Amino acid sequence: xxxxxxxxxxxxxxxxxxxxxxxxxxxxxxxxxxxxxxxxxxxxxxxxxxxxxxxxxxxxxxxxxxxxxxxxxxxxxxxxxxxxxxxxxxxxxxxxxxxxxxxxxxxxxxxxxxxxxxxxxxxxxxxxxxxxxxxxxxxxxxxxxxxxxxxxxxxxxxxxxxxxxxxxxxxxxxxxxxxxxxxxxxxxxxxxxxxxxxxxxxxxxxxxxxxxxxxxxxxxxxxxxxxxxxxxxxxxxxxxxxxxxxxxxxxxxxxxxxxxxxxxxxxxxxxxxxxxx
Amino acid sequence: xxxxxxxxxxxxxxxxxxxxxxxxxxxxxxxxxxxxxxxxxxxxxxxxxxxxxxxxxxxxxxxxxxxxxxxxxxxxxxxxxxxxxxxxxxxxxxxxxxxxxxxxxxxxxxxxxxxxxxxxxxxxxxxxxxxxxxxxxxxxxxxxxxxxxxxxxxxxxxxxxxxxxxxxxxxxxxxxxxxxxxxxxxxxxxxxxxxxxxxxxxxxxxxxxxxxxxxxxxxxxxxxxxxxxxxxxxxxxxxxxxxxxxxxxxxxxxxxxxxxxxxxxxxxxxxxxxxxxxxxxxxxxxxxxxxxxxxxxxxxxxxxxxxxxxx
Numbered sequence: 001x002x003x004x005x006x007x008x009x010x011x012x013x014x015x016x017x018x019x020x021x022x023x024x025x026x027x028x029x030x031x032x033x034x035x036x037x038x039x040x041x042x043x044x045x046x047x048x049x050x051x052x053x054x055x056x057x058x059x060x061x062x063x064x065x066x067x068x069x070x071x072x073x074x075x076x077x078x079x080x081x082x083x084x085x086x087x088x089x090x091x092x093x094x095x096x097x098x099x100x101x102x103x104x105x106x107x108x109x110x111x112x113x114x115x116x117x118x119x120x121x122x123x124x125x126x127x128x129x130x131x132x133x134x135x136x137x138x139x140x141x142x143x144x145x146x147x148x149x150x151x152x153x154x155x156x157x158x159x160x161x162x163x164x165x166x167x168x169x170x171x172x173x174x175x176x177x178x179x180x181x182x183x184x185x186x187x188x189x190x191x192x193x194x195x196x197x198x199x200x201x202x203x204x205x206x207x208x209x210x211x212x213x214x215x216x217x218x219x220x221x222x223x224x225x226x227x228x229x230x231x232x233x234x235x236x237x238x239x240x241x242x243x244x245x246x247x248x249x250x251x252x253x254x255x256x257x258x259x260x261x262x263x264x265x266x267x268x269x270x271x272x273x274x275x276x277x
Numbered sequence: 278x279x280x281x282x283x284x285x286x287x288x289x290x291x292x293x294x295x296x297x298x299x300x301x302x303x304x305x306x307x308x309x310x311x312x313x314x315x316x317x318x319x320x321x322x323x324x325x326x327x328x329x330x331x332x333x334x335x336x337x338x339x340x341x342x343x344x345x346x347x348x349x350x351x352x353x354x355x356x357x358x359x360x361x362x363x364x365x366x367x368x369x370x371x372x373x374x375x376x377x378x379x380x381x382x383x384x385x386x387x388x389x390x391x392x393x394x395x396x397x398x399x400x401x402x403x404x405x406x407x408x409x410x411x412x413x414x415x416x417x418x419x420x421x422x423x424x425x426x427x428x429x430x431x432x433x434x435x436x437x438x439x440x441x442x443x444x445x446x447x448x449x450x451x452x453x454x455x456x457x458x459x460x461x462x463x464x465x466x467x468x469x470x471x472x473x474x475x476x477x478x479x480x481x482x483x484x485x486x487x488x489x490x491x492x493x494x495x496x497x498x499x500x501x502x503x504x505x506x507x508x509x510x511x512x513x514x515x516x517x518x519x520x521x522x523x524x525x526x527x528x529x530x531x532x533x534x535x536x537x538x539x540x541x542x543x544x545x546x547x548x549x550x551x552x553x554x555x556x557x558x559x560x561x562x563x564x565x566x567x568x569x570x571x572x573x574x575x576x577x578x579x580x581x582x583x584x585x586x587x588x
Contacts, residue, residue, distance in 0.1 A: 045577070046501055050570055084497055087535055091502065091528040111531070115538040136475075158442065172423040172440060173474060176430030183440025185420065192438075 025082040028089035035096060050081035136170050142268040143167055143240055144174045150265050150275060151177065156237070162200065162228075163240025167271070181234055196231040203227040221253045225260055238265070239274045246270050279472075283481050286470045290485045291321065297364040298324025303377035305575060315384055315393075316377075318492030319575065322568045324364075325489060329462070331356045333454075336434070336461045340454035345432045349461050350468055389522070396526050400533040401491055407537065407551055408483035421556055425460045425467075426474055434461065459557050483554035489564045490550060491529070496571035498528040500578050 029047065090111055097103045143163075151159050158177050161168065169184035182197045183189075190198055203223055221244060228236060239262060244251040246269065253272060254264045262274035298320035305323075306316055335352035338344065368374055384390045423439035431437060435453035438445050467477050502524045536550060550563045 046497065046570065046574055049573070050566075083532070083535060084494070084501065087494075087528055087531040088498065088501055090531045091498075091524055094527050094531075095524065112534055112538075115534055172442065173426050176427050176442060179442035181441070183420075183438065185440055 025085055028082075028085040031089045032085070032092060035092065047081045047085055050084075136174060137166065139268055139270050140167050140170050141174070143271050143273065144171060144178065146266050146268065146273055147178060147238055147240075148175060150238075150273075154275070159237040160235045161238045161240065162204075162236045163238075163271070164242055165204070167240050181236055196234055200227045200231060200234070221251050221256060225256050228260055237276050239276075241272045241274070243267055243270055243272045279476060282470045282472055283476055286466050286472060286477075286481050287484055289469075290325075290466070290481075291488060293361055294324030294328055295320045296324065296368065297327055297360060298322065299378055299381075300364060300367050300371070300374050301327070303371075303374040305572075305579060306377060315390065316381060318495045319572075321492050322489065322496065322572065326568070328357060328360065331360055332462055332465070333458060336458050337451075337454045339461075340434050340449055340457055341451070343449045344434070346428055346434060346461065346464065347432060349434070350465055353461075353465055354469070393522055393526060397491075397495075397529060400529055401487065404487055404491075404533060404537060404551070405484055408487060408554055409480060421460060422474060422478055424456070425463055425478070428457070428460050428464050429467070429474070459555075459560065463555070478555040483550075486554050486559060486564055487550065489568065491532075493564060493567035493571045494532050495525065495529060496575060497567060498525050498532070500571070500574040502528060503578075 025047075029044075094104065094107060097107055147159065147161070151157075158179055160179050160181050161171060162181050165184070168180035168182070171178040171180050172183075182193050182201055186193050186198070186201050193201075203226075221241065224239070224241065228239065239257065241253055241257075244253060253274075257264070257274045261277050263277050265273040265275050267273065295317060299316075301323045302316045302320040305319065332353045334356065335349045338352075339346070339349045368378060420439050427437050427439045427442065428434070434457045435449065436445055437443070463477050463482065466472065466481070467474070472481065499521070503521050550559055553559055
């Protein structure tokens with residue numbers, strides 16, 4: 001029984017992968033052709049046309065030229081013909097059951113169970129409930145409010161900002177007056193950014209993330225300070241730092257950043273903000 | 278107040294487009310009984326397509342000629358208002374269209390259709406609830422919220438890196454037009470109804486796209502599943518429309534489960550239907566391609582049934 005369960009789990013794991021669409025598509029077509037030969041005519045026309053369009057080079061060229069994430073265009077094939085074929089196959093199978101309610105209910109439950117376990121339900125997907133990676137967080141909003149208030153006080157219309165990834169990533173949605181020195185796409189589109197910006201990003205990635213494996217908080221702050229010191233050519237009006245005190249460290253970033261020419265602006269529960277003098 | 282504004286935007290997107298789409302839908306619909314199914318989805322798809330094509334004109338002109346968003350707002354708004362007024366006039370003055378609309382309204386008198394509508398509304402609601410309650414991931418490489426925000430803040434159609442605010446130097450061209458179209462469309466509605474970026478992208482857009490996606494799949498199913506039923510009807514067989522309606526509802530139920538469980542979605546652009554509904558890839562993968570196929574299949578089937586009539 002345990003072996004069977006392990007095998008089942010393995011099968012479901014493979015069904016979760018992309019290739020399942022090929023399998024489901026072919027199974028769907030086979031079922032349709034075998035059981036309802038007459039009724040597959042329209043579906044075959046649709047499947048062929050959809051496949052042809054989705055694998056067509058002009059489509060690929062057009063998409064790659066004008067659309068973001070076009071490298072994933074081939075996945076359209078999965079949803080457009082495969083989804084329809086599988087759903088139609090299920091419908092015709094359901095009809096074959098006749099009027100027996102018990103069999104219909106069992107069939108529907110079986111299909112639901114299979115699709116549920118083989119799929120990725122929206123609410124079980126990773127990060128769906130994680131406040132740190134979704135929506136504008138309360139802490140981030142507080143940081144932007146503090147920054148904008150200080151900018152207004154200083155008479156600044158726009159300001160360059162460097163801070164934790166989440167703070168930088170959402171800043172442009174909150175206000176266009178905030179200008180992060182690199183975008184949230186730096187991890188995937190590195191070529192768009194200068195070497196200095198990439199170094200700063202790597203510096204942040206290595207040392208300053210709140211969940212960094214490096215436990216020495218003093219080292220984190222020093223790494224950020226060092227980056228700012230090494231790349232003075234990059235204008236950075238504001239620095240947002242994960243407050244070491246909030247991480248249980250007694251390092252005093254105010255002392256360090258004042259020596260780098262930054263003034264303490266304020267802090268939230270998790271972050272400290274500094275402005276270049 | 279915000280809820281009323283959002284409802285207004287959604288109502289305009291769905292009802293306004295459907296009204297415009299009723300005219301081509303009436304022309305596409307055959308005279309045979311088996312073609313007289315509910316065409317609200319087809320009208321919505323056609324109307325939305327026409328509106329978007331109309332709106333694409335000022336966006337393209339603005340991007341190629343380097344005009345600001347205000348130009349798009351004024352010209353696009355005027356064009357869409359003109360289109361809506363024209364559609365209303367045609368609905369009243371073209372006899373065939375008027376008759377078609379009356380037939381569609383007459384469907385509402387039937388109890389069976391009310392049950393069908395109820396089931397479809399329930400399926401739509403189950404997906405809509407997931408869309409609305411789900412917290413979208415923002416740290417993706419997609420940047421539409423930033424582009425929308427940048428366009429709103431600067432009134433520029435391009436030439437700006439939305440993620441950093443840096444000037445890119447490329448402010449005009451066809452590429453800019455393609456990338457600016459969807460943000461411009463959303464911003465147009467935001468200005469019209471005084472909506473915020475969050476409300477537009479995470480509340481109005483998912484509901485709108487979901488309706489379009491379901492309409493597209495409904496139309497595909499209507500054509501694909503109706504083949505044998507249509508044959509039976511032509512040869513004087515069973516009551517095909519009723520059989521079709523039942524089949525379609527089962528098909529839509531399976532489609533909803535398929536989507537809800539992430540099967541038609543995981544690791545491909547339609548994943549966005551529940552996660553990043555506002556993105557271009559979602560519009561392309563979950564709405565545009567299925568809609569094009571649905572309309573082509575409808576036209577193909579219409580041609581086929583006309584051919585049979587001639588024979």
